[in-house]
Amino acid sequence: MKKGLLVITIVVFLMSNLSFTVYGEENNQAAPDSENLAENAKSAILMERDTGKVIFNKNEHEQLSPASMTKIMTLLLIMEAIDEGKLKLDETIRVSERAASMGGSQIFLEAGEEMSVNDLLKGVAVASGNDASVALAERVAGSEKSFVKRMNEKAKELNLKNTKFQNATGLPAEDHYSTAYDMSVMAKELLKYETITNYTSIYEDYLRKGEDNEFWLVNTNRLVKFYPGVDGLKTGYTNDAKYCLTATAEKEDMRVIAVVMGAGSTKDRNADVTQMLDYAFNHFQTNKLFEKGDKITELNMLKAENNHLDVVASESISTLHKKGESMDKVTTEIKLHEDYTLPISKGDSIGELLVKNEGKIISRSDLTVEEDVEKASYLTLFKRTLQRMAKNE
Known part of the structure; x- marks a missing residue:
């Protein structure tokens, strides 16, 4: 199992000649022209x-x-x-x-x-x-x-x-x-x-x-x-x-x-x-980027019983913009946790997907696994060691 921070950047092109306005992580305020809403509520x-x-x-x-x-x-x-x-x-x-x-x-x-x-x-x-x-x-x-x-x-x-x-x-x-x-x-x-x-x-x-x-x-x-x-x-x-x-x-x-x-x-x-x-x-x-459960990346975990692991979106992931506006380019960055403690349970967060516009974070979503990941048995580890030795001969 590799330690360290794994970062992967995906570029998503959404072609448009129009400008783009994001209500993002650093700009989480109400949109204009909405002053007359909720007049009856506290x-x-x-x-x-x-x-x-x-x-x-x-x-x-x-x-x-x-x-x-x-x-x-x-x-x-x-x-x-x-x-x-x-x-x-x-x-x-x-x-x-x-x-x-x-x-x-x-x-x-x-x-x-x-x-x-x-x-x-x-x-x-x-x-x-x-x-x-x-x-x-x-x-x-x-x-x-x-x-x-x-x-x-x-x-x-x-x-x-x-x-x-x-x-x-x-x-x-x-x-x-x-x-x-x-x-x-x-x-x-x-x-x-x-x-x-x-x-x-x-x-x-x-x-x-x-x-x-x-x-x-x-x-x-x-x-x-x-x-x-x-x-x-x-x-x-x-x-x-x-x-x-x-x-x-x-x-x-x-x-x-x-x-x-x-x-x-x-x-x-x-x-x-x-x-x-x-x-x-x-x-x-909105523009949909990923549905809940979509495969985002994969990991090979040598110390896990099933060492091939699909990393998926924990929720639907989109971008938001006003009608008549769109974006020219959005990037998504995958940040996986530096260390993993086995076992990992279904649904546990193992990282996050950052959605960015022009380098600015506009949303974060947890990345997770769809099945339990157990620690590899001594027999499994022994077999993998033999397989690696055979490949190196």
């Missing part, structure tokens, strides 16, 4: 998902109650557990008395009832079920308290400096807060798990269908039905938080995230988000 943000670039913001770092938008972090940890094989969609979970006792939005689980992870996910994503959220949290971490600890650890990992959780549901609690910016980052991270929108895009469905206690699910995010392209993510409301929404929509290969916090009514909340989405799709477009 805070708001509009972000392009692939690049993480902010198109519009308003008081985006103000600490406010996120209400049930808290469940975006809850869903993120659940999707991570599923991706890592620690939780399976067809697994059945037995509901605890505590989970069944949750108030607020619920799917009316009963203590001792058994429900699949798949249906509980629907209960969280569609109906914002507090009981379903706690049932899943207890399964993943043993208790809601332990799960909340993981939520806060994940917030630190994502460098969210203005977020603190006290529960997995968003029910009113002292010292439980987040910001529009932090919610957009959580949403961006959640959307790496592309199957999440299979749940958050459902407008209506049923749980326990055909049974006496059948429950009709209706999405609390009405834009899923009434705004083309919206397929998530999470609403929120309490007396303190007022009306909140983290929404995502995709159109013409561009996905955006819009967050509104503290709106005065459902109508105001939806109007603000609709205007923000319209603004994004009317004024901006």
Whole structure:
């Protein structure tokens, strides 16, 4: 296994005679001509998902109650557990008395009832079920308290400096807060798990269908039905938080995230988000560089059991620019970590892909592996030594 920093530069030509404007890592501010957006909200943000670039913001770092938008972090940890094989969609979970006792939005689980992870996910994503959220949290971490600890650890990992959780549901609690910016980052991270929108895009469905206690699910995010392209993510409301929404929509290969916090009514909340989405799709477009899972490079690791390793994109990677503008040349630089400690687990970051314009970094994305990489056995190492000796004869 070679040590040292491996850097590879790829030049991507996108032919155009027009100028290019980037909302990049060193220029992460809102675009002009957007002053009239989110007039009804205390805070708001509009972000392009692939690049993480902010198109519009308003008081985006103000600490406010996120209400049930808290469940975006809850869903993120659940999707991570599923991706890592620690939780399976067809697994059945037995509901605890505590989970069944949750108030607020619920799917009316009963203590001792058994429900699949798949249906509980629907209960969280569609109906914002507090009981379903706690049932899943207890399964993943043993208790809601332990799960909340993981939520806060994940917030630190994502460098969210203005977020603190006290529960997995968003029910009113002292010292439980987040910001529009932090919610957009959580949403961006959640959307790496592309199957999440299979749940958050459902407008209506049923749980326990055909049974006496059948429950009709209706999405609390009405834009899923009434705004083309919206397929998530999470609403929120309490007396303190007022009306909140983290929404995502995709159109013409561009996905955006819009967050509104503290709106005065459902109508105001939806109007603000609709205007923000319209603004994004009317004024901006993306150029796709890589899809999630695309092979970026490869490594030969002599001390690994499988010494040929494909390095892939951990997420969709694009550039963002205003409509009518494009770029003449973009470069992507691969930076792999200097040292690797085996084993490496599926999904672990082993480097990053830097997207640059004229030498200026405009986005960063983790590079990862799609399968576990085990340390080579002594027998494997012995065979490789013999093979190298035979080649040198």
